[in-house]
Amino acid sequence: MKLIKSVLLFCIITCLSNCKKSTSETNVSQEIKVEKHTDASGFKYETVTNDPTGLRLYTLENGLKVYLAKNEEEPKIQTYIAVRAGSNYDPKEATGLAHYLEHMVFKGTDEIGTQDFEKENVLLKQISDLYEQHKGESDPDKKKEIYKKIDEVSQEASKISISNEYDKMISSLGAEGTNAHTWFEETVYKNKIPTNELDKWLKVESERFxxxxxxxxxxxxxxxxxxxxxxxxNDGRKAYAAMLEGLFPNHPYGQQKTIGTSEHLKNPSMVAIHNYFDKYYVPNNIAMVLVGDLDFDETIQKVNNTFGQFEKKEVVHPTLPKENPITSPIVKEVFGPTAESVSLAFRTDAIGTKEEKMLTLADMLLANGNAGLIDLNLNQKQAVQSAGCSPTFLNDYGYHQFYGSPKANQTLDEVKDLLLSQIDKLKKGEFEDWMMSAVINDLKLNQTRQYENNTALASAYYNAFIHHQDWKDKVAYLDELKKISKQELVDFANSFYKDNYVVVYKRKGEDKNISKVENPGITPVELNRDKESKFVQDFKKIEAPALKPKFIDYKSAIKETKTDSGLQVSYIDNPNNDLFDLNIIFDMGQDHDRKASLAAGYLDYLGTDKYTPEELKKEFYKLGINYSVNTGSDKTYVGISGLKENLDAGLALLEHLWSNAVPNQETYAKYVDQIAKGRQNSKLQKGNILWSGLMNYGMYGDNSPLRNIYTIGELQDINPKELVDKIKQLRDFKQRIFYYGKNVDAAVASINKNHKIKGELLDYPEKTKYIEKETGGNVYFVDYDMVQSEMIFLAKGAEFDPNKMAASRLFNTYFGSGLSSIVFQEIRESKSLAYSAFSAYSTAQEKGDSNYIYAYIGTQANKMPQAVDAMMDLMTNMPEAEEQFNAAKEATLKKIAAQRITKSNIFWTYEGLKKRGIENDNRKEMYETIKNMTLSDLKSFFDQNIKGETYNVLVIGNKKEVDIKALSKLGEVKEMDIDYLFNYEKKNEDIKL
Structure with a gap:
């Protein structure tokens, strides 16, 4: 399905989902109204009739909004604390303030994070005064002197502070996804907690805020x-910022980046940050969202006893500038090392307007991932490398964005014109009448899928709060869309889409607007991880109700039956709705046959003797059925999913395509050109170079699976009929089926009718085995135009052993991942050497393969030598912190206790376990092992599996900035050719970008 990028549209799509009712059972066409209630304790709340989400919306006396919804599928609660405070409200002279404040809210209070706040506060006041001097000083040398004094006083203050006490407490609850984000109109704090830890979570959060x-x-x-x-x-972010600047020349949407400007980040004001917090972080400007396994009456009382005690204050958000209409195209250019692309954006009205509804429909008619105008006329016909669109709606305005990537030798203007041509088709009404209802059904289908996830539902609630939306209007939204006629939409398109857009050309080239900063020379601060505040000591004494883990007997949870032809069918009933997922599984993939994934990709562009490719996409879309043919390294999946009532028709259509696909030489030539351009684009992505190209080379050397590909010349020589025959012959190989949905008998009957098997099935071809190389003594470097440098330390460990999985999980929690991990604290919190730093002992996915140890750092090039030294010291000498170990152990056990493997995940999890040679739910053994582990045990695991390992070092950065001499101390530095890493042909560099 189409990936909706806009947060708001995501909520529109999902706000009506129902985990307990099917799409056909949900009737939102009845009258929708708000009903007021009072619970047994006297708390007033609102509900909306025909609301499938079951929301209870409370407003406490101090103005705090509390969104509660119940789902008992797992003993967890998704929590959000949403504040109507974002970068729109940053002072013009202090952009980035709201985002920086978000970071600081994790640092504690006068009770959390300190040994003696009275003494610490004296020093914090000195630091604040010094920052005010620093901000007002214009002489660079004097600014440096002031900064040295800031660093000096900060050292003294850090001797009293205690780092990361908030995260230590939250982690000890077994919380997941601890994070926050800031955007234009919001700052949102996130946690997913075990149900039994709600009291402790509220205690910490009420103190924090x-x-x-x-x-x-x-x-x-x-x-x-x-x-x-x-x-x-990030070239994508730069292009996005340029688009916003063009759309909003006056409004903060385009004039104040959430991250702020370089100059403002260099000259912060602690006074301004305090003022912002005092102004906006008040209860009547905040919503608490709790979705999951909860009791309504008990939960609201607990929230009122904590957050309900905060004092209400008047909040006035600033009046923001209005924009004049755009009367002619505004052109922007952005340069960077990644592949070229173009985007267009039309400024829209705000959320909650009629224009939002019109554009939601227009967007889906243009691109829904299947049968939209852009999907069929541009992507399906391979007229461009890729294209799409998505809308975003905010409090004051919105925008409808279109984006496209060029084929080889295609200009960005040609792509732009093709995008505009699809808008013209919409304006002319050149789409079939049934599409209007089909896209609304598609939205409903998506909402049902997505709201089986508590996080998605909670996100919809907080977005409604941030955007001042009544939930009643969200519930009624899709019914409102149904009222819009085709003619009404066409008339709107003609009035809306004119020359009133911003076009951004992302071109390949040097960005001359990069801001660079000197390493300020921060002295490492004290972490005091062996200290605890009184708040933490008292917090640890609070007892939460016990939550016992639940483990699965996979062999009884996954039922078995057979088709008439003897195919094994594994199945699990869908208890929530009428959606299904049917997969025909072949235990062979790319490693068995290099042409397998090539053939699977080609099938997506083919028609049959009955349907053109475009007609076929429409037929599937009419049914609300998605089909897929996917090939991995050792598996191939042929499947369909959608509404159960259309399973038989969908499977019949898939089998028709499978049996009757017609090869087309012109289509294949375009397909090969697309592969060539895709390779050219992929090698320009730094993340792809590091985590795919260098990582595979670091593991396998010259003979990596990544390099085992056909050259473009070889692809051009392949007869497309051979690929079609390969797909058709796939059904002759051994296979099995997994079905998730209701009424397995009807599903099996459909398989018997449509999926015909002839004779004895064939064994799989022999699998290619890739030999893992020993690591150590090598530095593989790629030169790339970037501000930061990124590196991975990679060591091959012992062969996979299930007995190490418990210790490795605990080790990763304690040492390498999360805000309170040893690596994060030492590299970022203490030494400020990187924004991102983590490490892990990674267990192999298949029996017989090796485990790996890796560590990652992303930092400025001028900090790399210090960052390397710090990381290697940690990977050699694991700090032993008893309290931190106990917290990590408690967190790991609680996460296992709260985990529930449900629905189709039962089957797919078991598939992964069997690849490792495990036939049972090994979490039980892991839980018991971790429960009995000591810090000494973990130290032994470290000494036996990590200490003394030799690393291949994988580095990407700007050669002009990176200290190659320092890298040479880690091993022999070899500058890698990107084409060689991926086994791409040099001649591909001639493709015009």
């Missing part, structure tokens, strides 16, 4: 600057 203390300020500021640098290395 009661007061702001800006401790460990200058080290966190440096981390934010590293985040700023990562943005400078």
């Amino acid at each position: 009661s007061q702001l203390v800006l401790r460990l300020f200058h080290t966190e500021l440096e981390a934010v600057y590293e985040e700023f640098n990562r943005g400078q290395d």
Whole structure:
């Protein structure tokens, strides 16, 4: 399905989902109204009739909004604390403030994160005063002197502070997804907690939001600057910022980046941050969202006893500038090392307007991932490399964005004109009448799928709050869309889409607007991980109700039956709705046959003797059925999914395509050209170079699976009929089926009718085995135009052993992942050497393969030598912190206890276990093992499996900035050719970008 990028549209799509009712059972066409209730304790709340989500919306006396919804599928609660405070409200002279404040809210209060706040506060006041001097000083040398003093006083203050106490407490609950984000109109704090830990979570959060203390300020500021640098290395973000600047020449949407400007980040004001917190972080400007396994009456009482005690204050958001109409195209250019692309954007009215409804429909008619105008006329016909569109709606305005990537030797203007031509088709009404209802059904189908996830539902609630939306209007939304006629939409398109757009050309080339910053020379601050505040000591004494883990007997949870032809059918009933997922599984893939994935990709562009490719896409879309043919390294899946009532028709259509696909030489030639351009584009992505190209080379050397590909010349020589025959012959090989849905008997009957098997099935071809190389003594470097440098330390470990999985999981929690991990604390919190740093002991996915140890750092090139030394010291000498170990152990056990493997995940999890030679739910053994582990045991695991390992070092960065001499101390430095890493042909560089 189409990936909806807009947060708001995501909520529109999903706000009516129902985990307990099927699409056909949900009737939102009845009258929708708000009903008011009072619970047994006297708390008033609102519900909406025919609301499939079951929302209870409370408003406490202090104005705090509380969104509660119940889903008992797993003993967890998705929590959001949403504040109507984003970058739109940053002072013009202090952009980035709201985002930086978000970081600082994790640093504690006068009770959390300190040994003696009275003494610490004296020093924090000095630091604040010094920052005000620093901000007002224009002489660069004097600014440096002031900064040295800030660093000096910060050292003294850090001796009193205690790093990461908030995260230690939250982690000890077994929380997942601890994070936050800031955007134009919002700052949102996130956690997913076990149900039994709600009381402790509320205690921590109510304390956290009661007061702001800006401790460990200058080290966190440096981390934010590293985040700023990562943005400078992201061409997509730069193009997005240029688009917003063009759309909004006056409004903060286009004039104030959430991350802020380089100059403002260098000159912060702690006073301004405090003022912002005091103004906006008040209960009547905040919503709490809790979705999951909860009791309504008990939960609202607990929220009122904590957050309900905060004092209400008047909140006035600033009046923001209005924009004049755009009367002619506005052109922007952005340069960077990645592949070229073009985007167009039309400014829209705000959320909640009639224009939002019109554009939601227009967007889906243009691109829905299947049968939209852009899907069929551009992507399906391979007229461009790729194209799509998506809308975003905000409080004051919105935008409808179109994007496209060129084929080889295609200009960006040609892509732009093709995008505009599809808009013209919409304006002329050149789409079939049935599409109007089909896209609304598609939205309903998506909402049902997506709201089986509590996080998606909770996201819809907080978005409604941020955007001042009544939930009643969200529930009625799709019914409102049904009222729009085709003619009404066409008339709207003609009035809306004119020359009133911004076009952004992302071109390949040097970005001359990069802001670079010197390493400020921060002295590492004290972490005091062996200390605890009184708040934490008291917090640890609070007992939560026990939550016992539940483990699965896979062999009884996954039922078995057979088709008439003897195919094994594994199945699991869908208890929630009438959606199904049917997969025919072949235990062979790319490693068995290099042409397998090539053939699977080609099939997507083919028609049959009955349907053109475009007609086929429409037929599937009419049914609300998605089909797929996917090939991995060792598996191939042929499947369909959608509404159960259309399973038989969908399977018949898939089998028709499978049996009757017609090869087309012209289509194949375009397909090969697309592969060639895709390769050219992929090798320009730094993440792909590091995590795919260099990682595979570091593991396998010259004979990696990544390099085992056909050259473009070889692809051109292949007869497309051979690929079609290969897909058709696939059904002659051994296969099995997995079905998730209701009424397995009807599903099997459909398989018997449509999926015919002839004779004895064939064995699979022999699988190619790739030999893992020993690691150590090598530095593989790729030169890339970027501000930061990124590196991975990679060591081959022992062969996979299921007995190590418990210790490795605990080790990763304690040492390498999360805000309170040893690596994060040492590299980022103490030394400010990187925005992102983590490490892991990674267990193999298949029996007989090796485990790997890796560590990652993303930092400024001028900090790399110090960052390398710090990371290698940690990977050699694991710090032993008893309290931190106990917290990591408690967190790991609680996560296992709260985990529930449900629905189709039962089957897919078991598939993964069997690849490792495991036939049972090994979480039980892991749980018991971890429960009995000591810090000494973990130290032994480290000494036996990590300490002393030799690493291949994988580095990507700007050769002009990276200290190659320092890298040579880690091993022999070999500058890698990107084409060689991926086994691409040099002649591909001639493709015009």
